[in-house]
Amino acid sequence: MMRQFDSDEQLIFEAISGLPADSKQLWSNMQPKTDDFVPPVRPAYRLRATAILVAAAILITGTAFAVTTGSFQRFLERINPAFSAVLEPVELLSEVEGIRMEVVAAQGYGNHLLLYLTMQDTAQQGRIDEHSRLRFHCADARAIGVEQIAFEETSKIATYEVRLAFDSPHNNPLTISVSRVSHRLETLDIPLALPDLTSSETMWVAPSNGEESVEVLMPGTPLYVGGGALGGFAITGIGYINGNLHVQVHRDLSKPQDLYAYLKSGDNSLHTPAQAVQFYANQRFEPVSSAGESFFSVEESIFTPQQLAAGQVYLKGYADIWTDGDWSVTLNIGDYETKKTAACHIEAYDCVMEQITVHPLGLDAKVRANSNSAHPIGMLYLPISLVTEQEGVVLTDGSLHWEDGIHSLTWEAKVPIDISLLSGIIIGETFVPLVG
Numbered sequence: 001m002m003r004q005f006d007s008d009e010q011l012i013f014e015a016i017s018g019l020p021a022d023s024k025q026l027w028s029n030m031q032p033k034t035d036d037f038v039p040p041v042r043p044a045y046r047l048r049a050t051a052i053l054v055a056a057a058i059l060i061t062g063t064a065f066a067v068t069t070g071s072f073q074r075f076l077e078r079i080n081p082a083f084s085a086v087l088e089p090v091e092l093l094s095e096v097e098g099i100r101m102e103v104v105a106a107q108g109y110g111n112h113l114l115l116y117l118t119m120q121d122t123a124q125q126g127r128i129d130e131h132s133r134l135r136f137h138c139a140d141a142r143a144i145g146v147e148q149i150a151f152e153e154t155s156k157i158a159t160y161e162v163r164l165a166f167d168s169p170h171n172n173p174l175t176i177s178v179s180r181v182s183h184r185l186e187t188l189d190i191p192l193a194l195p196d197l198t199s200s201e202t203m204w205v206a207p208s209n210g211e212e213s214v215e216v217l218m219p220g221t222p223l224y225v226g227g228g229a230l231g232g233f234a235i236t237g238i239g240y241i242n243g244n245l246h247v248q249v250h251r252d253l254s255k256p257q258d259l260y261a262y263l264k265s266g267d268n269s270l271h272t273p274a275q276a277v278q279f280y281a282n283q284r285f286e287p288v289s290s291a292g293e294s295f296f297s298v299e300e301s302i303f304t305p306q307q308l309a310a311g312q313v314y315l316k317g318y319a320d321i322w323t324d325g326d327w328s329v330t331l332n333i334g335d336y337e338t339k340k341t342a343a344c345h346i347e348a349y350d351c352v353m354e355q356i357t358v359h360p361l362g363l364d365a366k367v368r369a370n371s372n373s374a375h376p377i378g379m380l381y382l383p384i385s386l387v388t389e390q391e392g393v394v395l396t397d398g399s400l401h402w403e404d405g406i407h408s409l410t411w412e413a414k415v416p417i418d419i420s421l422l423s424g425i426i427i428g429e430t431f432v433p434l435v436g
Contacts, residue, residue, distance in 0.1 A: 072089035082415040109338075112359060127183050147160065199240065203287075215241055219250070241302075351367050351368065360417050363386075368407070
């Protein structure tokens with residue numbers, strides 16, 4: 001995997017090599033692999049080239065925009081997602097640069113939106129594959145997840161499930177757009193050996209998405225430096241802060257690549273970190289306030305003890321080729337009003353959970369921090385279960401989002417929650433009755 005560095009990589013390696021604190025003896029078993037991999041859903045709080053961005057999405061002049069017929073029924077027959085019973089057909093498409101985007105189906109749930117779209121390279125240039133990712137835009141929205149759920153080899157059509165959240169119920173009409181699509185050039189998969197449970201040297205940084213300052217690892221001597229198409233990145237820290245495992249990766253902003261840590265459990269299921277923090281750094285690895293001043297994008301993935309007990313932590317690396325364009329459609333989306341909300345007062349980790357809302361897509365909770373030393377992420381440690389007559393409801397790992405001093409926790413449901421059968425929720429040892 002390693003090769004002769006180009007000029008940019010040599011500059012990175014020299015900068016990294018000057019850092020203190022050699023921990024290389026912990027990483028002798030780290031071997032890069034090139035296994036195929038379908039990425040898990042990304043947390044809402046990531047701000048990266050492949051995340052959904054909170055940006056104004058407008059209908060671009062010159063973009064092909066049309067209404068199709070029959071694609072919704074074909075989608076149900078071909079994919080039949082768990083949420084198909086509550087979806088409404090959309091069937092709008094936009095074609096740019098020989099790539100066609102079609103929004104097939106959607107449904108609104110108060111502050112949340114679920115939609116399904118497809119991407120196809122009609123010019124047959126191989127620009128859509130089973131690893132293709134999207135840079136997605138929707139005005140006033142933040143992302144919960146964008147996931148490719150199917151890829152058809154014969155037609156080369158990739159199908160995506162998109163979940164969005166808004167700070168208030170969305171307004172119609174709503175414009176959604178994709179500005180970039182990718183296809184995979186190279187994949188890296190590194191199992192990480194974990195250090196002993198000891199405290200690590202830390203620093204405080206302001207994340208690039210404007211959240212409150214966060215305690216992260218102090219960069220150290222590189223534990224791994226990438227090569228090939230993934231040249232220009234390094235693992236610069238792995239250690240524990242407040243009992244949570246932190247994995248820190250520096251990535252050259254000029255490189256078309258993406259890196260993050262994930263956890264693989266014993267049954268080979270994949271889990272995202274409980275939280276991910278991104279900030280920018282200069283060539284001396286010192287945090288800077290904006291991308292314009294930076295040389296590196298730094299991402300620190302955080303795993304809870306409960307997650308670590310369930311599996312092995314890996315570092316995933318991707319080197320992709322991007323196609324830029326303006327695929328946009330404007331649509332009206334109905335609102336499926338069914339939900340149950342309750343006020344509550346659950347104290348933990350110097351925080352208070354004040355409100356819980358359950359809707360067909362999952363669960364939202366509002367959390368207030370009592371002090372600067374509070375750990376809202378700790379609320380994700382609490383056991384959570386629905387009191388319902390419905391069988392087979394599974395909630396994903398929770399995610400954390402911060403907005404105007406309020407922390408929002410979100411758990412997604414793998415199948416629609418039947419609100420009519422729900423009587424309450426148990427968080428930790430507290431039962432919260434739900435009405436609505």
